[in-house]
Amino acid sequence: MMEVNKTQVTEFVLMGLTDLPGLQVPLFLVFLVVYLTTMVGNLGLIFLIWKDPHLHNPMYLLLGSxxxxxxxxxxxxxxxxxxxxxxxxxMISLAECITQFYIFASSANTECFLLVVMAYDRYVAICNPLLYQVVMSNIFCIQLLGISYLIGFLHPMMHVGLLFRLTFCESNVIHYFYCEILQLFKISCTDPGVNMLLIFIFSVFIQFCTFMTIIVSYTHVLRVTLKTKSKKGRSKAFSTCSAHLLSVSLFYGTLFFMYVRPGSGLLENQEEIYSLFYTIIIPLLNPFIYSLRNKEVIGALRRLINK
Known part of the structure; x- marks a missing residue:
């Protein structure tokens, strides 16, 4: 067979959200405000938890993480x-592209496990309140956090390693706004079948197992909460758990559609909408979902402002 010389692609073109000049500046302003709000909300919450001794307990350590x-x-x-x-x-280089994917994938994986630990924390606090201080000590909580981050940052390394078996020699145009791994498979000259299979297997395993663990935990919490005679205790439990479940539903809903749904069948613009949701919108919403109805966080914010 005749050998065809092909040049290895080392840079990609990210097409972004739109190529219409009239929309680029408005979109820039919108997403700049969204990003600044996201960073103020999340970093502000971390700072608040670090500064206020009243929030130095497992629930808020998890929330800060x-x-x-x-x-x-x-x-x-x-x-x-x-x-x-x-x-x-x-333009974005291959190294920058892979780095972007790795940081995002690590953060998303870690969030899956953090949501499990948060569900377990609420299960212990509501179903076994007398043993809460013993079971969920700060040391044990930090150990669970360490495990969550360790697994979250190790798992994507496998997919990054497998990316190096692919060659990009024809098109270097990624019709997306960031280096999403499924988009890299589309422009690969090498058959990405092994990569796609492992993405699917690990996505199903991690997302299904963590999601079901969360559901089981909150099912027990709901059962115990409904039996609680104290209206104040019931209201507090519902308020806390509803915030957690809202965040879980938004996060897992979009991930399931992107990485677990067989055959996907999503249109390109649908994929971008789902990606926008879990990369940009959910990080914006989470600090407000967890904080606005939380009296301890509001109280800590008032104390900080008064100082």
Missing amino acids: LAFADACSSSSVTPNMLINLLSEHH
Whole structure:
């Protein structure tokens, strides 16, 4: 067979959200406000938890860790997207592309496990309140956080390693606003079947197992809460758990459609909408979902302002 010389692609063109000049500046302003709000919300929540001794307990250590993961997730995607909206060339090197994917994937994986630990924390606090201080000590909570971050940052390394078996020699245009791994498979000259299979297997395993663990935990919480005679205790439990479940539903709903749904069948613009949701919108919403109805956080904010 005749050998065809092919040049290995080392740079990609990120097409972004739109190529219409009239929309680029408005979109830049909108997403700049969204990003700044996201960072103020998440980093502000971390600072508040660190500053106020009343919030130095497992529930808020977990909440601060979730805020950090959200800040990393948003920062891995949004700044580069904002630059591309105003620049004439949308080039990104292969190394930068893989780094962007790794940081985002690590943050998203870590968030899956953090949501499980948060569900377990609420289960112990509501179903076994007398044993809460013993079971969920700060030391044990920090150990669970360490495990969550360790698994979250190790798992994407496998997919990054497998990316190096692919060659990109024909098209270097990514019709997306960030280096999403499924989009890299589309422009690969090498058959990405092994990569796609492992993405599907690990996505199903991690997302299904963590999601079902969360559901089981909150089912027990709901059962115990409904039996509670105290209206105040019931209201507090419902308020806390409803915030957690809202965040879980938004996060897992979009991930299931992107990485678990067989055959996907999504249109390109649908994929971008789902991606926008879990990369940019959810990190924006989480600090407000968890904080606005939380009296302890509101109280800590008032104390900080008074000082």
